[in-house]
Amino acid sequence: MGSMIRNSYQSYHEEQLEALLMVAEHLGPQGSGVRRELGDMTAGYVSFRSEVDNFLSENFSDICNDKCYRSNLSACCSREGIITFFADVAINLLVSGPGDIAALRAVLEKENRGVKCVYLGNNGCLWRLKPVVCEMFLCDTARNKVFGRKPALMNNWTALKKKEKSFTWPDRPVLFDKIESYFRAAGFSSSLMYMHNSPGLLRVKKRATIRDA
Numbered sequence: 015m016g017s018m019i020r021n022s023y024q025s026y027h028e029e030q031l032e033a034l035l036m037v038a039e040h041l042g043p044q045g046s047g048v049r050r051e052l053g054d055m056t057a058g059y060v061s062f063r064s065e066v067d068n069f070l071s072e073n074f075s076d077i078c079n080d081k082c083y084r085s086n087l088s089a090c091c092s093r094e095g096i097i098t099f100f101a102d103v104a105i106n107l108l109v110s111g112p113g114d115i116a117a118l119r120a121v122l123e124k125e126n127r128g129v130k131c132v133y134l135g136n137n138g139c140l141w142r143l144k145p146v147v148c149e150m151f152l153c154d155t156a157r158n159k160v161f162g163r164k165p166a167l168m169n170n171w172t173a174l175k176k177k178e179k180s181f182t183w184p185d186r187p188v189l190f191d192k193i194e195s196y197f198r199a200a201g202f203s204s205s206l207m208y209m210h211n212s213p214g215l216l217r218v219k220k221r222a223t224i225r226d227a
Contacts, residue, residue, distance in 0.1 A: 027132065031122040033103045033204045038115060040200060041107060049108065052196070056105050059181050059189050063143055066150070066174055073167060077156045091131040091139075091148075099182070100197065100206040101190040102145040110142045150178055184209055185222045 041049055070078070107115060117140050118133070126132040133140045139148070152171075161168045181189045191209040198210065209215055 027122050027126070029205045030098065030103075030132075031119065033098075033100055033206045034107070034115070034118060034122065036197070036202045036204065037100075037104045037107050040197065040202065052104065052108055052193070055192065055196075056108060056189065059105065060109065060143070062177055062181065063146075063149065066178075069170060069174060070149075073160050073164075074152065074156055077159055091134045096131050096133065096145060097147045098145045098206060099147075099190055099208055100204050101182075101193040101209075102143075103206065104193050104197070106141050106143045106145075114140070114142050146178065146182060150175065184215055184219045191219075 041052070110118075117135075121132050121135075121140065131139075133144075161171070180186075184191045194207045194209045197204075198207070205211065209219075
């Protein structure tokens with residue numbers, strides 16, 4: 015059983031590191047044509063993420079940081095439990111500096127001996143633009159405390175969740191699928207390309223194609 019667990023952890027690290035390295039390789043140096051092209055492609059999404067970050071910082075930072083993360087109560091950032099899409103990796107590296115990328119590579123190249131996510135450092139997440147699944151998750155405690163106190167904020171959050179799907183849910187042409195296709199056309203393949211690998215998401219795409227035909 016112990017070796018099975020270690021193999022599972024190693025597999026997680028390997029697929030994360032593989033995706034990071036292939037994106038870094040393709041992006042090339044700062045100011046490259048690939049970077050400019052992908053930067054233009056993802057500008058709307060980066061703006062959306064800034065909108066989400068402002069909303070969460072204004073309304074949830076005290077609960078999520080002080081009462082959850084710093085008290086070590088969080089089960090959200092569990093060990094090897096964070097789902098990352100290939101597009102998450104690509105967009106994060108686009109907005110990251112060499113030092114940020116080196117830090118991610120360093121933690122993926124060694125065994126995670128802690129109980130938390132490999133990406134969770136002393137000051138929070140090591141990603142400059144964290145995976146969308148992480149960013150858009152609110153635990154029941156946080157939701158009840160904030161939305162119970164200010165019910166109107168629930169409408170804002172619902173609107174943000176709907177906007178998220180316009181980038182990530184492939185019942186129409188969406189950015190996350192587009193990014194995977196872009197890298198696949200360049201000859202790359204990754205287990206994190208869920209838009210092309212996940213049976214569930216492939217069914218969503220197929221239904222959308224039939225519907226629009």
